[in-house]
Amino acid sequence: DTGVSQDPRHKITKRGQNVTFRCDPISEHNRLYWYRQTLGQGPEFLTYFQNEAQLEKSRLLSDRFSAERPKGSFSTLEIQRTEQGDSAMYLCASSSPGQRNYGYTFGSGTRLTVV
Amino acid sequence: GENVEQHPSTLSVQEGDSAVIKCTYSDSASNYFPWYKQELGKRPQLIIDIRSNVGEKKDQRIAVTLNKTAKHFSLHITETQPEDSAVYFCAASIGNTDKLIFGTGTRLQVFP
Numbered sequence: 001d002t003g004v005s006q007d008p009r010h011k012i013t014k015r016g017q018n019v020t021f022r023c024d025p026i027s028e029h030n031r032l033y034w035y036r037q038t039l040g041q042g043p044e045f046l047t048y049f050q051n052e053a054q055l056e057k058s059r060l061l062s063d064r065f066s067a068e069r070p071k072g073s074f075s076t077l078e079i080q081r082t083e084q085g086d087s088a089m090y091l092c093a094s095s096s097p098g099q100r101n102y103g104y105t106f107g108s109g110t111r112l113t114v115v
Numbered sequence: 116g117e118n119v120e121q122h123p124s125t126l127s128v129q130e131g132d133s134a135v136i137k138c139t140y141s142d143s144a145s146n147y148f149p150w151y152k153q154e155l156g157k158r159p160q161l162i163i164d165i166r167s168n169v170g171e172k173k174d175q176r177i178a179v180t181l182n183k184t185a186k187h188f189s190l191h192i193t194e195t196q197p198e199d200s201a202v203y204f205c206a207a208s209i210g211n212t213d214k215l216i217f218g219t220g221t222r223l224q225v226f227p
Contacts, residue, residue, distance in 0.1 A: 106158040
């Protein structure tokens with residue numbers, strides 16, 4: 001286990017297309033988070049899971065965005081009908097069970113470009 | 116809503132000098148304050164964190180201080196090295212939750 005893995009690393013898509021990203025967290029981590037980072041800004045919270053349960057979604061996450069973590073392991077983030085404003089780095093992170101506010105381990109991210 | 120402000124946005128120092136980055140937060144219920152280092156094109160990496168029941172924490176050349184009353188926390192890097200060059204982000208928990216709100220980042224450049 002070498003950390004949090006995200007796939008793909010880069011995605012270029014045409015406006016209006018759907019895209020799906022995958023995140024594989026550290027295996028013993030039961031919390032998984034999705035953040036979005038635009039150029040020159042800090043990451044912004046999108047949603048997070050404890051095991052397979054999605055506990056919260058940010059108001060930044062419009063109806064076009066959906067996230068799943070079906071078996072409490074990997075997670076997917078889907079964006080439907082992409083818009084140019086969706087262009088960003090999508091970061092996944094996971095954290096250790098048993099202690100709140102334990103530091104995240106981030107993945108390398110998926111950079112989405114909508115043209 | 117919750118907010119974290121970070122200053123300065125850029126910081127240039129000579130190798131061997133100290134660097135200080137400051138953040139303020141708005142949510143008085145925040146109880147966890149991590150700092151992340153992000154090199155160009157790479158993932159943010161946790162470098163140090165502090166919880167609200169502690170005023171200061173040190174790890175080798177890096178230290179973080181927290182003033183809960185003033186809602187300030189700061190990152191101190193001593194004896195800076197060129198490999199410290201990166202963007203540094205502070206963050207604060209949203210209340211007593213696992214969610215974090217991040218500052219806008221400080222680009223630190225350490226010149227040899």
